[in-house]
Amino acid sequence: MTLLEAKGLSIVFPTSRGEVKAVDQVDISLGEREFVGIAGESGAGKSTLALGMLRLLTPPGKVVAGEVLFHGTDILKLTDEQFRKDYRWTKLAMVFQGSMNGFTPVFTIGSQLKEVLALHGREASDSTISKLLETVDLDNSIASRYPHELSGGQKQRAFIAMALSLEPEVLVTDEPTTALDVITQATIINLLKRLRKELGISVLLITHDLALISEAVERLYVMYAGGVVEEGPSIDFFAKPKHPYSQGLLTSTPTLTSNEIKGIPGFLPDLANLPPGCRFTPRCPFAMEVCKRDYPPLKGVGGERVACWLY
Amino acid sequence: MPAGSTNDPVLKLEDLCVFFTSKRFMEKAVVVKAVDGVSLEVGRGEVVALVGESGSGKTTMGRAAIGLTAPTSGKVTLVENDLEVDVGKAKGKTWKGLRKRLQIIFQDPFSSIDPNMRVYDSLKIPLQSQGVKDAGEVSRTIDDVMRRVGLPKELLDNYVFQLSGGQRQRIGIARVLLFNPALVVADEPVSMLDASLKGDIIHIIEKEAKERGTAFIFITHDMAVARVAAQRIAVLYLGKVAEIGPSDRVIENPYHPYTKALLQASPTIEPGMRDKTKEVNVRGDLAISTEHPPGCVFHPRCPLVMDRCKTDVPELKELEPGHWASCWLY
Numbered sequence: 001m002t003l004l005e006a007k008g009l010s011i012v013f014p015t016s017r018g019e020v021k022a023v024d025q026v027d028i029s030l031g032e033r034e035f036v037g038i039a040g041e042s043g044a045g046k047s048t049l050a051l052g053m054l055r056l057l058t059p060p061g062k063v064v065a066g067e068v069l070f071h072g073t074d075i076l077k078l079t080d081e082q083f084r085k086d087y088r089w090t091k092l093a094m095v096f097q098g099s100m101n102g103f104t105p106v107f108t109i110g111s112q113l114k115e116v117l118a119l120h121g122r123e124a125s126d127s128t129i130s131k132l133l134e135t136v137d138l139d140n141s142i143a144s145r146y147p148h149e150l151s152g153g154q155k156q157r158a159f160i161a162m163a164l165s166l167e168p169e170v171l172v173t174d175e176p177t178t179a180l181d182v183i184t185q186a187t188i189i190n191l192l193k194r195l196r197k198e199l200g201i202s203v204l205l206i207t208h209d210l211a212l213i214s215e216a217v218e219r220l221y222v223m224y225a226g227g228v229v230e231e232g233p234s235i236d237f238f239a240k241p242k243h244p245y246s247q248g249l250l251t252s253t254p255t256l257t258s259n260e261i262k263g264i265p266g267f268l269p270d271l272a273n274l275p276p277g278c279r280f281t282p283r284c285p286f287a288m289e290v291c292k293r294d295y296p297p298l299k300g301v302g303g304e305r306v307a308c309w310l311y
Numbered sequence: 312m313p314a315g316s317t318n319d320p321v322l323k324l325e326d327l328c329v330f331f332t333s334k335r336f337m338e339k340a341v342v343v344k345a346v347d348g349v350s351l352e353v354g355r356g357e358v359v360a361l362v363g364e365s366g367s368g369k370t371t372m373g374r375a376a377i378g379l380t381a382p383t384s385g386k387v388t389l390v391e392n393d394l395e396v397d398v399g400k401a402k403g404k405t406w407k408g409l410r411k412r413l414q415i416i417f418q419d420p421f422s423s424i425d426p427n428m429r430v431y432d433s434l435k436i437p438l439q440s441q442g443v444k445d446a447g448e449v450s451r452t453i454d455d456v457m458r459r460v461g462l463p464k465e466l467l468d469n470y471v472f473q474l475s476g477g478q479r480q481r482i483g484i485a486r487v488l489l490f491n492p493a494l495v496v497a498d499e500p501v502s503m504l505d506a507s508l509k510g511d512i513i514h515i516i517e518k519e520a521k522e523r524g525t526a527f528i529f530i531t532h533d534m535a536v537a538r539v540a541a542q543r544i545a546v547l548y549l550g551k552v553a554e555i556g557p558s559d560r561v562i563e564n565p566y567h568p569y570t571k572a573l574l575q576a577s578p579t580i581e582p583g584m585r586d587k588t589k590e591v592n593v594r595g596d597l598a599i600s601t602e603h604p605p606g607c608v609f610h611p612r613c614p615l616v617m618d619r620c621k622t623d624v625p626e627l628k629e630l631e632p633g634h635w636a637s638c639w640l641y
Binding site for chain 2: 035041042152181182183185186187189190193194208209210211212214215216217218234235237238239248249250252253254255256257258259260261262263264265267268
């Protein structure tokens, strides 16, 4: 069953050069207990999409179209107070790349975890804290430590504990491991996989790293220049990506088994001045006349949906 | 040949140590051993990758290699036309001359290049400061490096802030190539770039190494990138070389438990993994401590630790031609 869903969501940032369409009519859904990934490079709009879905956008960015449904309720229509009280952190929690730096340096980890619990009227005892830390594989002694005494991986795990403290249904993680070393990265991804199974939460993982996504998710979206270009089960996608951008992204991902690496020639288009047709046309090896003219809709191809005129 | 050596070396690090001392008021001075007895040679036209986690000393080693950080002990030598220059002790004119021969590409193209400068000026100023005054030669050199990094000449009139991250990193490389240096330290040159742009940057480095014989020390935390970019990989742990050898061999036949753990943890395209837990065969995190553990520095995290590891420091041993590891298992 669908838990969280964005329908036709568009987000723009007004600038002196015109409106930057960061997210353009995007549909995304996350089912109950599902692990879904959003892959894409900088400028794809994946972080903006997540911020928009969790009502965390800061002005001048604004949602100009679409709705975000959580259990069928459009959470964009709620008042700030309603959303803060009933949804933020209690139902929908988010962990960012830099979250680990979000701890106040002057209080212990334990007291910062307690504060969240107390503010929401939950029991904030030492035993709750130690249980929380245990969920993320951290030792009880961490509670009495200050943030600067922890390694990056420990801090990120402590932050995940904080995000889980109010037992949310959805955990959105935006590049949760990008600033961390590979070994720490592997333990965090293991942790997310385990939490989904044990706690029955749904996880949305946003990252630029296709390899990382391939090891974690059941289903993924690939975004390019503000739109979804391909969506499908991860098994089908990695067996044979359909969109030329997805194909390029996969061959650009360095792997341990290959000595070769290819890039995708060219650069991302100017988001304030998008070409009329498919946004990938200028970099696409298969570009046709129709691609320059019309924006391709998402179409069913195999078990996936792809936005490309080749299909 | 000793560990880490190569034919036709252009840069030699001999038993290099870089220690940092920090002294707080009323406290005993503490010494952090960032690089602790590393010997490595980089050959002409060779790309050597330094791989390790944050805190392994790879950046400090790169900086010491081009003279930006003075060695505490040991020696850094630039070898050119049978002339040897002691990089660590160079001063005055020798030092300024060395700047043309030894260059560095930084990780972050947003903070390492002045955004308010025109692209042309950001390339012209280094040339002029090294005494290239002739306008014709300046513009010829600039056109040449722009071509080599694959940027159109039209960008020269743009301001740096108008460029994307990938284009800025190319400008960073173009500046380095102005003097056809003997050796370039590339410090995580692709880790801030999108996947689709990484390949192109690696190819530029490959081409410069092959066609002009420029040597590169390629610093990265990513084993997969190291394999693609470099002929040899040196795996560093707490300032020491844990393993060094030809890239293919280090990846396909790793000896050191730390190299194995790094490889195991590296993500690969593997959708079948989603229902499994990835094996992580090391304990805890790398601790940047002032006091390294006795014996093998990796022993507190090693899954195969033996009694001997806790007391004796393992030396690098050659386990197959050119492939060395420092571990008591062998």
